[in-house]
Amino acid sequence: MKRFLSCALVLAALSIPAFAAKNSQSITLTDSVKVGSTQLAPGSYKVTWTGAAPNVQLTISARGVTPVTVPAKLVDAKNGHVAVQTNVVNGATILQAIHLDNASLLLTTTSASGE
DSSP states (O other), rough: OOOHHHHHHHHHHHHHHHHHTEEEEEEEEEOOOTTTTEOOSSSSEEEESSSSEEEEEEEEEEEEEEEEEEEEEEEEEOSSOOOOEEEEETTEEEEEEEOOSEEEEOOOSSSBBBB
């Protein structure tokens, strides 16, 4: 029985990174966009989300950039590609959604924290 529990613990520990990778993906911003009160420059970013669908916390981060965390709605969608959806408001390009291969993250507010 001890051997079984040890094997189960090892398998559980090895599966944690697999679950974490499922809730993250890389995106590329071709233009500057505003996320809440934070302006993100063009470049490669990692998006991760935590929480129970549909309401999740979306974090956008990159090396040398303070991560931005905003609330979002996670929606199952067969997009087949990665894309960002923006809207221009008062001359500023605002990030509205991130469409991933099998899901979309719809930003639910214009506020963000730079923490």
